[in-house]
Amino acid sequence: MLCYGLMTIANVVCPPSCLLCRRACITATAVFCDACRQDVRAPSLPLCQCCGAEVPGAFDARLLCQPCRRRPRAFTVARAPFTYETTVRDAIHAFKYQGHHRIGRWLALGMSRTAEATLPLASITRIVPVPMHWIKRRLRGDDPVASLAQWVAGSLRLPYDPRLLCRTRWSTSQTRLTTPQRFRNVEGLFRTRARSLVDRAVLLVDDVLTSGATAESCAWSLRAGGVREVFVLTAARAPLR
Ligand SMILES: [Zn+2]
Ligand SMILES: [Zn+2]
Structure with a gap:
């Protein structure tokens, strides 16, 4: 009580x-x-049933965006609490590059709520972050995506496994690449450390889903290792270009 009074x-x-x-x-x-809070927006319905992109004006029974129709995804469903714009874009940048942990916690809270509302958590056996190259992690001294995954795992009470996936090589940033270049850039980029996995479903965590190339490359590798289904949870979903 005294503490609350002092805080007030x-x-x-x-x-x-x-x-x-x-x-x-x-x-x-x-x-x-x-x-700033006014600019925070959740993706507007209807969403692509697979990748979570906003598909305005579409009312199909099996609703898929154009990219998911053209190219079946390796993951089952991807969801995010926020659209990647204005405040959320700045917030993710501040968390990743200025180390604002309170912002990271806020993002992770939104992600956990979205996961509870939209993903089949009962079938998920572990939460896996999209891995950073080990040299980059050493140079930075932290791994923001791993922190998000750890916080989400803590709040959903699911096992956190940061070692299941690793990067096979150093890669250039996806930021300035076109969609086809993004897919080429991450081809074979990830490897599953264990073989003959018996996981029914794994939840992959990343900061932003744009083309879905990175999530897909991770999902292929997890499925090649034996995982039956991969679900994806990111802090934000970029609009379709
Ligand atoms: Zn503000
Ligand atoms: Zn889609």
Whole structure:
């Protein structure tokens, strides 16, 4: 009670500021101010049943976006709590490159809620992050995607396994590549460390799903190792281009 009272006094004297724009937040536990919070958006229905992309105006019984129709995915379903734009794009950047752990926790909370609402958690046997190259991890000193996966695993009470997948080589960033280049760039990029896996389903975690190339490359490798189904959970879903 005393602690809460002291916190309230501290918030009046020095209100918490938005982790993105530094404006004052109204509530003590808020990560963002009202203006930044207003730009946070969940993907609007209807969504592609597979990759979670927004497919405006589509009402098919088996609703798939154009890329998923053209090319069947190696993963079963991908979902994300947020669209990759404005506040969420800045938030992911601040978490990955400025080490804002409170933002990471906020992203992970959104991811856990989305997983509970949309994914078959009872069949998932472990949560696996998209792996960072071990040299990059050493150079950075942290692995933000692994942190997200660990927090999500903790809140969903599912086993976390950061060692199941590894990168077979150093690769260039996907950011500036076209979609076909992205798929070529990650071909054979991941390897499953164990063989003859008996997992019914694995939940793969990444920060953003754009073309789905990285998630797909990981999913192929997990399925080649024996996993029956791969579900994908990211903090954000980029709109279809
Ligand atoms: Zn703000
Ligand atoms: Zn799709």
